[in-house]
Amino acid sequence: MTSPTLQTAPDRAEEAPAVQLTRLVCSCPDRPGIVAAVSRFLADAGANIVSSSQYSTDPRDGTFFVRIEFTLALSARDQLAERFGLAVADRFEMRWRMWDAERRKRVAVLVSRHDHALMELLWRWRRGTLDADLVLVASNHADLRADVESFGLPFHHVPVRRGEKPAAEAALLELLADRADLVVLARYMQILSGDFLQRLGTPVINIHHSFLPAFEGAGPYERAKERGVKLVGATAHYVTEQLDAGPIIEQDVVRVSHRDDAPALTRLGADVERAVFARAVQWHCEDRVLVHGNTTVVF
Incomplete structure (x- = not known):
């Protein structure tokens, strides 16, 4: 043996x-x-x-x-x-x-004074739950500088003075050149020109505080109150030259009542905006969104 x-x-x-x-x-x-x-x-x-x-x-x-x-x-x-x-x-x-997939997309954020959509992205980025790298924040107001810099991100104040919008867009283009794979508008209350979008050559995602196509443009919560709506919502969409008409990526709603005035609708809507915006940015950065004409397929 x-x-x-x-x-x-x-x-x-x-x-x-x-x-x-x-x-x-x-x-x-x-x-x-x-x-x-x-x-x-x-x-x-x-x-x-x-x-x-x-x-x-x-x-x-x-x-x-x-x-x-x-x-x-x-x-x-x-x-x-x-x-x-x-x-x-x-x-x-x-x-x-x-x-x-291991090369995270670089995301630049444009914002005005409303901070909720911006802070949602910053918080998710710091927590490591956003599959992207935030590279900078630019604003036409200086209000949010301290908040942004507390996250270790550079903040750029690019004012848009009356009659000088082309100069402001030129400054933004110089700031964003070769630095971002995606630009997101976290309640950036400026209309971007078609020339800016073409020269930027980078996808742009906006969060609109309305369930589009209802109440496009400014003041949607005030107009929603006037119409007595029972739902308010938010829409994340790609930006095109036509205002609030780009391909929709994500939407959601929250139920409201006749007791809610316009400020209450604004507060309720802000929570929806934050979640919808973050999901849209995440899905884009994971290559889940394919544009088809003026619509999208989201896997």
């Missing part, structure tokens, strides 16, 4: 290759074979798909959307996006982007 052989562990465990989580989002005219082609490309590249969501507006003649998260060894990532474009995206006429 032979004795069992004692197998000793190696001096050091074999190290697993470093992997990276990547997000891929695509939209294109719907037709058979899209999922198969994307999956085959990723499999051939050595990727492991860890989550996938898809949607079609109409499988016969609609638009197809997909969001995929996959892991891939760092050593296999060389020219991955370029290869995907040539092998898959061009073939299916895709609008697409690929993003390293």
